[in-house]
Amino acid sequence: MNKPGESADNGNVEAGRDALLFGSDPTCRIVAVEHAEGAPQDGDVMEVFIRNGPETERQAVPFEPFLTARADVAEECPAVISRERLDGGGPLDTLLRFRSWKDAEKARKWLADLAKKRKCDKRELFLFVNDPVQQYLLMSGRTLFRGMVFEDIRRMQVDIECFTTAGYEFCNAERPGDRIIAIGMADNSGWVEVLSGADMEEAALISQFVEIVKKRDPDVIEGHNIFNFDLSYLAARAKMHGIKLKIGRDGSVPEVRASQFSAGERKIAYERFDVFGRHIVDTLFLLHAYDITHRSLDGLGLKEAAVHFGIAEPGRVYIEGSRISSEFQTNPARVMEYVRHDVIETRRLADVLTRSAFAQASFLPFSYQNVCVRGNAAKIDALLLREYLRRRHSLPAPSAQREFEGGAADIFVRGVVKNVHHADVRSLYPSLMLARKIAPSSDKLGVFLKLLEHLRMVRLDAREKMENSRDPVQKRHYDALQTAFKVLINSFYGYLGFDQGTFSDFDAAERVAAEGRAILCAMIEKLRALGAMPVEMDTDGIYFVPPPFHNDAAKAKFRADFASSLPSGIDIEFDGEYVSMFSYKVKNYALLCADGEIIIKGAALKSRGLEPFQRSFLRELVRLKLEGRDEELPSLKQEYEDAIKRRRWPITELAKTEVLQDSPATYSAKVARDGRARSAVYELALASGREYRAGDQISYYVTGDKKNVAVHEKARLVSEWNPDNRDENVPYYLAKLDALYKKFAVTEANGDGELDLRETE
Numbered sequence: 001m002n003k004p005g006e007s008a009d010n011g012n013v014e015a016g017r018d019a020l021l022f023g024s025d026p027t028c029r030i031v032a033v034e035h036a037e038g039a040p041q042d043g044d045v046m047e048v049f050i051r052n053g054p055e056t057e058r059q060a061v062p063f064e065p066f067l068t069a070r071a072d073v074a075e076e077c078p079a080v081i082s083r084e085r086l087d088g089g090g091p092l093d094t095l096l097r098f099r100s101w102k103d104a105e106k107a108r109k110w111l112a113d114l115a116k117k118r119k120c121d122k123r124e125l126f127l128f129v130n131d132p133v134q135q136y137l138l139m140s141g142r143t144l145f146r147g148m149v150f151e152d153i154r155r156m157q158v159d160i161e162c163f164t165t166a167g168y169e170f171c172n173a174e175r176p177g178d179r180i181i182a183i184g185m186a187d188n189s190g191w192v193e194v195l196s197g198a199d200m201e202e203a204a205l206i207s208q209f210v211e212i213v214k215k216r217d218p219d220v221i222e223g224h225n226i227f228n229f230d231l232s233y234l235a236a237r238a239k240m241h242g243i244k245l246k247i248g249r250d251g252s253v254p255e256v257r258a259s260q261f262s263a264g265e266r267k268i269a270y271e272r273f274d275v276f277g278r279h280i281v282d283t284l285f286l287l288h289a290y291d292i293t294h295r296s297l298d299g300l301g302l303k304e305a306a307v308h309f310g311i312a313e314p315g316r317v318y319i320e321g322s323r324i325s326s327e328f329q330t331n332p333a334r335v336m337e338y339v340r341h342d343v344i345e346t347r348r349l350a351d352v353l354t355r356s357a358f359a360q361a362s363f364l365p366f367s368y369q370n371v372c373v374r375g376n377a378a379k380i381d382a383l384l385l386r387e388y389l390r391r392r393h394s395l396p397a398p399s400a401q402r403e404f405e406g407g408a409a410d411i412f413v414r415g416v417v418k419n420v421h422h423a424d425v426r427s428l429y430p431s432l433m434l435a436r437k438i439a440p441s442s443d444k445l446g447v448f449l450k451l452l453e454h455l456r457m458v459r460l461d462a463r464e465k466m467e468n469s470r471d472p473v474q475k476r477h478y479d480a481l482q483t484a485f486k487v488l489i490n491s492f493y494g495y496l497g498f499d500q501g502t503f504s505d506f507d508a509a510e511r512v513a514a515e516g517r518a519i520l521c522a523m524i525e526k527l528r529a530l531g532a533m534p535v536e537m538d539t540d541g542i543y544f545v546p547p548p549f550h551n552d553a554a555k556a557k558f559r560a561d562f563a564s565s566l567p568s569g570i571d572i573e574f575d576g577e578y579v580s581m582f583s584y585k586v587k588n589y590a591l592l593c594a595d596g597e598i599i600i601k602g603a604a605l606k607s608r609g610l611e612p613f614q615r616s617f618l619r620e621l622v623r624l625k626l627e628g629r630d631e632e633l634p635s636l637k638q639e640y641e642d643a644i645k646r647r648r649w650p651i652t653e654l655a656k657t658e659v660l661q662d663s664p665a666t667y668s669a670k671v672a673r674d675g676r677a678r679s680a681v682y683e684l685a686l687a688s689g690r691e692y693r694a695g696d697q698i699s700y701y702v703t704g705d706k707k708n709v710a711v712h713e714k715a716r717l718v719s720e721w722n723p724d725n726r727d728e729n730v731p732y733y734l735a736k737l738d739a740l741y742k743k744f745a746v747t748e749a750n751g752d753g754e755l756d757l758r759e760t761e
Helices: 101-118 132-140 202-216 226-240 283-294 302-308 321-330 332-353 355-361 376-390 428-436 447-468 472-489 492-496 506-529 552-564 612-626 630-645 664-674 680-688 730-744
Strands: 030-036 045-052 055-062 066-069 080-085 094-098 155-163 179-187 192-196 220-223 255-263 266-274 279-282 409-411 413-425 533-538 541-545 572-585 588-592 598-601 656-659 697-702 715-717
Touching: 030 132, 045 132, 066 101, 094 101, 132 376, 155 202, 155 226, 155 321, 155 332, 179 202, 179 226, 179 332, 192 202, 192 332, 202 226, 220 226, 220 332, 226 266, 226 279, 226 283, 255 283, 266 279, 266 283, 279 283, 283 302, 283 332, 302 332, 321 332, 332 355, 355 472, 376 447, 376 472, 376 492, 413 506, 413 533, 428 447, 428 492, 428 506, 447 472, 492 506, 506 533, 506 541, 506 552, 533 572, 552 572, 572 612, 588 612, 598 612, 612 630, 612 730, 630 730, 664 680, 680 697, 680 715
Parallel strands: 155 220, 220 279
Antiparallel strands: 030 045, 045 055, 066 094, 080 094, 155 179, 179 192, 255 266, 409 533, 413 541, 413 572, 533 541, 572 588, 588 598, 656 697, 697 715
8 A cells, every 4th residue: 555645557557647638746546626715814725635545645745826917917917926937929928926816816807807898818918727627737747545445435325315395396405395315325345324304303314324424435436417406406405405505525415516518519507516635526417428429328317327237236225216206105105115226226337437537537627527527629738738837838829719620431332231331430539730740839848649640549548558457456457547548649630729728720620530530531442442332431430341351361452452541640440240130211220249138320310309118119120120121110110009009008108307407487488588488397387386497307208189280389298197097199109100210110221322422520
């Protein structure tokens, strides 16, 4: 066991690390860093938490906030305690330091006001990192978790269940009749405990939860939707009872503020909780990020994720959310077992999803919590900025933003195609940048390409160690490292077009994309010349049907001929062979593996906007097509039609569940003021007479006897459905089934033979 501050490789790839990637300070086993205001005459400090065996040591170290500015404005900037001229001749050439964060904020505001007066982008005058922890890590060269493996940190999982007042579908913390009825907790030692509302009042539940967090002293608190549900609900109910939610390492309550998480095109507003000395990690956010990359999840709920990753608890208890309250009243022990299984699956899901983020925290100048919510471009920017600060080099002014044509994506054959192979260009854009020396023009130190090359080297090192290791813990550790490096490597192209990047360069981004498109075009033509049939192309990979192979030697020759046609520095990997592929449209397809597994990618084939019966039908339809059983499609459709006509299903199969993004009152005002289209969920909320709020969920189905109806006029709450007097709109749901069948069941394979390059979404 290493002592606090001691440097050790711990068997990690970090051995031999350098300041460029891992920071200049070798201090090990830091698990958290927090900003604390000091006395005005003394200045601020950073509280650094270092794991020393089972104990956590707390150290206070001096902290002087900073910003970089142009020399002419730096001279007039208020509250400065020191000015340091930076080398290199760049526009932002003066490093200013301050005694306290308040003084730094005062200077930032003065500079921002000056930029307004001059009518210029404030980044032309100064750069300010608006996070004291990130500032400290940038300037000190320290990182979290150095010298540690994932199993070394203390991780606690939290899951709560609530009672919902009769007449409502979902609980709301501000509704007097609703309350917490169970708090499930677990950690990575294997400990699990469930506090039951059948044994104690809600106030006692919350107080006991606070005491357990203090006693077990986790570094990380994890949960699925923990920001927008568990912690928000706990905080609201604690306030209602006059209880201080003192779960910080210093005995403080969490700080809460509105924030936003982005994953690809998805934007999620949430209440950010900052707990002193601990990190909050929401596995729902990590699942969104996973889904953006893989497009293979059927849903984003905990139970669906557990099934997808094969981590569901054997014999686990399942209770429909709408039945939690009634089940608690009749069989509370079963609800507690349900919560126990939920929190166990949360731990397992975090095991799967957080290892890469943990590895990134060991070299990025961010808190672990921020590593889990910040975008990859922001992470690359922080690495570049840290090196420039370490070498005391001036910073550039922002690059002019503009549109440019992106990567290549196209589909050549639609329908079902047999014997499909996949060729992946290994890190096409990073390889192009390194081979052609494409980098930001403002990067005078050449850090961009050095960092990219170094990341590739340490990734290969980590992957080799992973493959050779016989220790399961070390194997998982190296796998997380190589994954963390891979994610960043593949984001360097995106960074060039990142409008908030210190070193962004849209001309360089355009050049990379153009050369990538040219290579993929040449690959398509080479495949055709070798007798293969391209099916689909997307940015850095191609699905194709190879020519007939009489033996393995012919297959090897085809692959060798294809690979040899690529330019120097560009490598290809044949990483998949599939029995068949259902090619629907770009980025939307299904693959049948040799073992019978089906991989479905793209929202068109598994949209969560479809009713449950539609998603089930589409999955079965795709399997039949992939397996060449098209003659069974009419029977499948007839089976679903009969179930709808004979009203065999519970109403949940036909229902939609939507979240209120605004309060019903705000919705009404928008309809009256802006002519907003009427929405079924809001109309139902208003008609119910109940006090619905933004964030509440409403499940509804459609009534009537005609297929063409105004849904907002015919929608009805699922909670009002009467199984003895069923009123769902049979023609409406039959029409939905028929439209889905016509859309997917009658497609035929046909190649257009032309390459149409379009900008990727």
